[in-house]
Amino acid sequence: MKNTLRLFCTALLAFAAYSCSSSERTAEVPGAAPKPITSQFTMLSINAQHGLKDKSDVKRFADWVKSTGAELVAVQQIIRATESKPEFDAYLELLKRLDMRGTFAKARYFQGWDSGNALFCMYPILQSNTYPLPTGKGKTRRSLSFGVFEMGLKSIAFASTDLDSDDLSERVKQVYEILAIQKSMAEYPIVVAGNFGESSKGKAAAKMNELFACANAAAEGTAGMEQHVYLPKNGKMNVLSSKKVQYAALNATGILTTIEVTQ
Incomplete structure (x- = not known):
């Protein structure tokens, strides 16, 4: 025992x-070090050039947008109904056709309609705002449509804008205002897209590059385009792919960009 x-x-x-x-x-x-948590989304930016003037125009455009797979869409020069032209509202019609959330920023009066820039997104919108951009006397008024959307891992701010295409000094003033908006909204990374009135090699674009990285650099054949997409230089976003897309009905060229977000 x-x-x-x-x-x-x-x-x-x-x-x-x-x-x-x-x-x-x-x-x-x-x-092993834990892998960073990432997500991705695809966005489209395109200038409608005041070409969406009836429901059939909007239906064709919406069908094309859906075919791109874009989850967020920045549209410039889109019209809205007014008291003098109450019958048709391209922004509201496109919002319905895309079945997305959206926000609109009026820039100017155009042939009886309100004209401006819009954002459409399939994800919840948390806040929105309209920012007027500086314009000289006698110049076409400009705006920036701003929205914060819940994009999964992060709340991300987006902006859709349309800068002066004739006067460099006007564009530069407008870019300075965009940079000021970015600094005032430091809690949100802002993706800025739209018609910048010059190529991505221009002087106003160079000023944008002080705070942003241009997605055009990742796409072939986009260096000469006036349509740009800018990402914040915060190390949390990078471009997975970017390409030029064509909407033949309006002879409009846009940029389709897929962006990766790191938590």
Whole structure:
């Protein structure tokens, strides 16, 4: 009986010693660093050029937008109903056709309609705002449509705008205002898209590059386009793909960009 008890105690001590040494050996092996959590979305930016003037125009355009797979759409020069022209509202009609949330920023009066820039997104909208951009006397008024959307991992701000295409000094003033808006909304990374009135190699674009990275650089054949997409330089977003797309019905060229977001 004593021998049996002695053997049992010895075995128990040996097992405990092995368990401790095994635990120590396991603890010494460093684990692999956790992979960052990421998500991605696809956005489209295009200038409608005041070409969506009836329901059939909007239906064709909406069908084309859906075919691109875009989850967020920035549209410039889209019209809205007014008291003098109450019959048709391209923004509301497109909102319905896309079945998305949206926001609109009026820039100017155009042939009886309100004209401006819009954002459409399939995800919830948290806030929106209209920012007028500086314009000189006698110049066409400009605006920036701003919206914050819940994009899964992060709440991301987007902007749709249409800058002066004739006067560099006007464009530069408008870009300075966009940079000021970005700084005032530091809690949200802002993706800015739209018609910048010059190529991505222009002087106003160079000013944008102080705070943003231009997605056009990732796409072939977009360097000369006036349609740009800018991402914040915060290390949390990068371009997975970007390409030029054509909407033949309006002879309009846009940019389709897929962006990865890191938590």
